[in-house]
Amino acid sequence: MASSILSDCSSSATSRLLPLRRALLAPPCRFRPATVAAPPRRPLAIAAPQLPLLPRARDMASASAAAAAAAASSTDSADACAKIIDGKLVAKQIREEIAVEIAKMKDAIGVVPGLAVILVGSRKDSQTYVRNKKKACEAVGIKSYEVNLPEDSSEDEVLKHIATFNSDPSVHGILVQLPLPHHMNDENILNAVSIEKDVDGFHPLNIGRLAMQGRDPFFVPCTPKGCMELLHRYGVEIKGKRAVVIGRSNIVGMPAALLLQKANATVSIVHSNTKKPEEITRQADIVIAAVGVANLVRGSWIKPGAAIIDVGINPVDDPESPRGYRLVGDVCYEEASKIAGLITPVPGGVGPMTIAMLLSNTLESAKRIHKFK
């Protein structure tokens, strides 16, 4: 269900005052138009989830609210606008690049990459993501295989389908859409996917290899890989920079921190027990926010000029929207975009990159299995 969060990221008390103060004091932020120049095309350098609310997320949110006044004054005086990192556009470029590569491989060796998706239950959001994955596969020339199981299926039924796909040579990638129903053990299921076909990169051996020096995983999880790809394509230097990842989930925060560290950033992870998260975040040249709390990161948390990657996709009530809600990130875009150097919007930032990276991982898998360069 959508939570009620005010669009200007302020508490209910300040929300009545801020728009007026802004109108009086601040020149409007001239956002870069939607036609912002596309980043240069480049070969792939190397995956929103609705993240669970952390137990102490409320504490972090209250630290955030306490910082609201400071944020208001700093954003009021700012006249700069961050460059928008256009994930939708980059994802489209990547899909086009992948389609070309797939056509080449098919011509050269007659192989068509195959992706198998297993969906358990009938969550509307998961059904939409799976449908979008299928459409994206069709558009680039990947053959997709889909298994839909009822909510009350047993773990064994899921494991049986995984085993069949593991031994099917026409399938190069297997994923189980998350979240799974509560009665299922994610670990048992994710462990069953062959690591050579684990295009989500969630198998513990793939995550373990990501964490180790001198080792590489077969696959990098799609959303964190998408975050890195956006940083690369927009020319953000990572080596020697300070990076902060907010959130430490297995599927986004933790792998994102490992990737930044592999790219030679100095990385801190801010989580539900972190004291003064805003002070730590303010030191970062690069911030990846993946905590699942709408508008947690305020303008006052951000170092001027920093690159901000917002992974959060949080529904908030909006009676004016046809759906009755709209999506906002973990970062208060209105404030942050006046202080940051670059920023991803929500929607249209990291989200579209998740599926583009899934296609990239599936192609990579087919190439590796068939030794095609």
Ligand SMILES: Nc1nc2c(c(=O)[nH]1)N[C@@H](CN(C=O)c1ccc(C(=O)N[C@@H](CCC(=O)O)C(=O)O)cc1)CN2
């Ligand atoms: N097995 C997996 N399960 C889940 C993953 C995953 O990578 N593997 N990630 C998420 C869901 N997800 C893909 O599965 C996903 C989330 C969001 C988007 C996206 O494009 N979001 C749009 C907004 C969409 C909207 O309007 O509702 C955006 O941010 O612009 C794509 C894929 C959890 N499960």
